[in-house]
Amino acid sequence: MSSADIYREIILDYYRNPRNYGKIPNPDVAQRDSNPLCGDELEMHLNIKDNKIADVKFTGKGCAISQASASMLTELIMGKDFEEVKKLSKEDILENLGLHDLGPARIKCALLSLKVLKSGLYSYLTEKMKDTASADKMKEEASGLY
């Protein structure tokens, strides 16, 4: 897709005015990752209560796509059922961003946020839920995102 289609007003707005930007003190889940190719960084904090995402925040540095993607993902999952969030796919993220046919280099920027989320859920499932079967699936999904 052309850059005029990628860098629409909404992407620039989320890049410059990210929603849910910040940290949660003592979060249930804290997950950080970076893209070694370009150095994009992302850290996501989550609180989970009654099987719902009670709160979510992120901090990070990077391109408009990676940062807008992260911010829009936090809005997408806020208050959602844990089970539903576990099922989020690559297609859901790209649909939510309105970005299709990104090249192989830039799709990594768009999916970094989902990768961080899934890795975080993996830790949560392993450490707090002792649900190794679901955790392993989550880990596999996270590593298959690039």
Add this chain to the structure above:
Amino acid sequence: MQASVINIEKIRKDFPILERKVHKDKPLVYLDNAATTQKPVQVIEAISNYYLNYNSNIHRAVHELAEEATAAYELTRDKVAKFINAPRREEIVFVRGTTEAINLVAYTWGRQNVGKDDIIVTTEYEHHSNIVPWQLLAKEKGARIEYVGVDDGGQLMLEQLDRYLETGRVKLVTFSQMSNVLGTISDSEEIVRRCKARGVRVLVDGAQSVPHMKVDLQRLGCDFFAFSAHKMLGPTGVGVLWARRDLLEGMVPFNGGGDMIREVHKYETTWNDLPYKFEAGTPNIADVIGFGAAIDYLEAIGMDRVREHEVEITRYALEKLSEIKGMKIYGPMDAGKRGGVISFNLGDIHPHDLATIIDEDGVAIRSGHHCAQVLMERLDVSATSRASFYIYNTKDEVDVLVRALNRARELFRI
């Protein structure tokens, strides 16, 4: 095309890739030369000629093909020695690239000579390849790494070097002759002089300097020198380590295997003469031969004229880029004292977004940390955009870059 110190029109004809279009119909404007340069037909033909006509292994067989291949491979060694004015041809060791050359020194000389609490001095503007091998060595030996800082003008703060040298614990000072991000040309001879006054060994990373300016090792006076073929019109997978003969003689081999031995017995082996002691296994014969053609090409133009052309185009680019609203350029602003590498940021556009946008206009630049994250931290940025020039770039191409940057600026409403 504007008049220039070199005949760009003629040069461009030797690079068929520059004729290609990208994104359907956009002429390629290749400004990522600090990463790797394009290759002239002379280099490509030298490589294919070897495979088509005299492909064979070198140094061992006595048949005619082997003799031709050995002669061509060894001829490049002579060309390299002359090109950088090395005192002796046997001090030229062919490796995979600058990274391998530096690792070779760290793993052999470094392990033999650096001990607990010793200091290795590098700089804040080094490429990761001149930081990480030393970190590995320091961890193994309990040694320390110290950094010569970079000031706001992009220059090394040499008074910091003096302070480290005064401790008497410094075993090696290692620095790049030209920064791959800022374009700063280090005051190499002065750094070497200060180190030599204290009897400290010096490694110079010439990956960015050798392709772009006349380098004279006998004048420079360092102990180790490393550079790569692919950044100077040659193929990938070939680089050079130069070191003083007495040092190479004292160093243990890096890789063991064929060609690096004199005699192998069940429990004992003696080493081959220099430089073969450090060239175990079948080397990259075709690409070393191609590298020879690249050196011929540059010699025919003349390195002084290569440099002059780059100063001219860099001066023009610095002037035009500075006029763009929201532009921030890193590094020295005097084109006469820097290389043809310009790092910049435009407003709050992340370099990856910027590179994506201008790629649509056919402009290939680099974006990211340029394998220099220590410098990115020093500059307090996560990334920069980088345009870098070579002999085939024109001022017209700088104009295309500037127009593309202005389009990006408008897209981001800056």
